[in-house]
Amino acid sequence: MNVEFSPELEAFRAEVAEFFATAPTPAIREAGRKTTSVFAPFDQCMEWHKILAKKGWAAPHWPVEYGGTGWSVEQRFIFAEEYRKADLPPLLPQSLGMVGPLLIDIGTEEQKAKYLSPILAGEDFWAQGYSEPGSGSDLASLQCRAEPDGDDYIINGSKIWTTYAHHANRMFMLVRTDNSGKKQQGITFLLLDRVDYPGMEIRPIVGLDGVPEQCEVFFDNVRVPQSGRVGEENDGWSVAKHLLKHERGGSASSPTLVHYLDRAKEAAAKTPSPFGGMLADDPVFQSEFGELHADVASLGHMEKLAISGHPIANDPAFPSLNKTINSELLQRASTLMSKVSGVGGLARQLEALRVGSNVEPLGSEFDLISMPLYLNSRAASIYAGSNEVQRDLISRSLAAGV
Numbered sequence: 358m359n360v361e362f363s364p365e366l367e368a369f370r371a372e373v374a375e376f377f378a379t380a381p382t383p384a385i386r387e388a389g390r391k392t393t394s395v396f397a398p399f400d401q402c403m404e405w406h407k408i409l410a411k412k413g414w415a416a417p418h419w420p421v422e423y424g425g426t427g428w429s430v431e432q433r434f435i436f437a438e439e440y441r442k443a444d445l446p447p448l449l450p451q452s453l454g455m456v457g458p459l460l461i462d463i464g465t466e467e468q469k470a471k472y473l474s475p476i477l478a479g480e481d482f483w484a485q486g487y488s489e490p491g492s493g494s495d496l497a498s499l500q501c502r503a504e505p506d507g508d509d510y511i512i513n514g515s516k517i518w519t520t521y522a523h524h525a526n527r528m529f530m531l532v533r534t535d536n537s538g539k540k541q542q543g544i545t546f547l548l549l550d551r552v553d554y555p556g557m558e559i560r561p562i563v564g565l566d567g568v569p570e571q572c573e574v575f576f577d578n579v580r581v582p583q584s585g586r587v588g589e590e591n592d593g594w595s596v597a598k599h600l601l602k603h604e605r606g607g608s609a610s611s612p613t614l615v616h617y618l619d620r621a622k623e624a625a626a627k628t629p630s631p632f633g634g635m636l637a638d639d640p641v642f643q644s645e646f647g648e649l650h651a652d653v654a655s656l657g658h659m660e661k662l663a664i665s666g667h668p669i670a671n672d673p674a675f676p677s678l679n680k681t682i683n684s685e686l687l688q689r690a691s692t693l694m695s696k697v698s699g700v701g702g703l704a705r706q707l708e709a710l711r712v713g714s715n716v717e718p719l720g721s722e723f724d725l726i727s728m729p730l731y732l733n734s735r736a737a738s739i740y741a742g743s744n745e746v747q748r749d750l751i752s753r754s755l756a757a758g759v
């Protein structure tokens with residue numbers, strides 16, 4: 358089906374496409390092409406963030422008074438579509454998509470004044486310190502402890518899977534401030550102004566794809582000011598849940614998936630099929646591609662409804678539904694890409710993947726990225742809350758509505 362946009366929207370599309378064709382540096386473009394995760398290469402990603410911020414386009418989803426664009430749902434979708442077509446690095450979600458919207462919703466005026474504009478400008482990057490060894494799905498069991506001491510808290514314990522903590526300059530985290538009562542009741546939400554406090558140590562973890570993206574973070578008597586608390590002491594669970602709504606819903610993933618499918622189709626048209634002709638003409642490829650395309654289109658429709666403020670987005674099950682569907686589609690799309698590459702994708706080429714490297718990839722650039730993307734996206738059904746747990750939440754919400 359072809360949807361026609363008004364001439365004004367087409368003019369907006371042309372303006373966005375023109376900016377994307379001219380504003381990024383070659384290194385930013387290379388980083389976009391070599392992004393094999395939700396998380397783009399850090400340096401070029403932040404450089405691109407700053408360019409978008411100067412243009413006023415870093416946070417289209419924020420309210421205008423805090424630096425958002427005030428775009429209509431169609432404009433936001435067109436922006437996301439052109440972004441993916443231009444193959445530019447996605448901006449990192451923790452600051453713009455999580456702690457920023459949280460502070461806009463429930464931060465104090467002082468916290469908003471201090472933190473929002475450096476997030477928007479791309480000067481600050483926040484890591485998310487929720488999970489601990491033994492506390493992921495069962496997050497409320499977390500044990501990293503903060504003891505009040507004068508105007509400060511003293512933190513002891515550890516966090517794990519903290520994405521890009523080794524690049525971050527700030528961190529938001531959950532700490533245990535009380536052990537009596539229900540486990541959800543003694544948690545507090547804290548903003549850390551630095552990640553290099555004395556006693557704090559960050560150790561990167563190398564992932565399946567060979568890239569260090571996640572980290573362990575250790576706290577040994579780390580003193581942080583209590584002024585970084587969001588909400589009341591021991592009421593961090595409700596703050597954490599509010600942030601998770603922003604983490605799991607409200608974004609537009611379908612343009613990225615469409616882009617991956619386009620790349621798979623383009624590569625399949627150049628790949629000989631073992632049964633003769635090209636892979637793109639093979640009925641098995643076409644059937645898998647067609648099914649995925651239809652499912653991605655359905656997700657796109659749901660995302661447009663959500664962005665437009667449709668009541669579906671207020672359903673408590675919506676963030677879980679959105680997260681489950683888009684992570685599964687990402688895994689299916691990257692599986693299709695790796696099938697197209699076949700053995701061409703098997704070589705481990707970490708140096709060729711590095712932005713700025715002068716090592717030429719073996720095979721095509723598509724082959725270079727397909728396997729790391731496949732491996733990295735295995736984690737999509739785990740991070741932001743595993744899909745099994747999301748299904749549980751969806752079923753509970755449905756049962757409550759019966």
Ligand SMILES: Cc1cc2nc3c(=O)[nH]c(=O)nc-3n(C[C@H](O)[C@H](O)[C@H](O)COP(=O)(O)OP(=O)(O)OC[C@H]3O[C@@H](n4cnc5c(N)ncnc54)[C@H](O)[C@@H]3O)c2cc1C
Nearest residue numbers: 485486487488493494518519520736739740741742743745
């Ligand atoms: C790539 C990546 C990036 C991440 N980034 C961050 C980050 O930046 N910050 C952060 O704080 N955390 C981060 N995480 C952590 C992530 O949120 C947790 O890994 C996730 O919540 C799952 O918790 P777990 O790893 O402890 O698994 P577990 O909870 O031990 O789960 C193991 C398995 O048991 C299943 N399971 C558990 N409970 C139930 C249940 N009640 N019913 C059915 N099945 C169940 C799970 O679905 C899963 O399959 C990241 C994780 C990954 C993999």
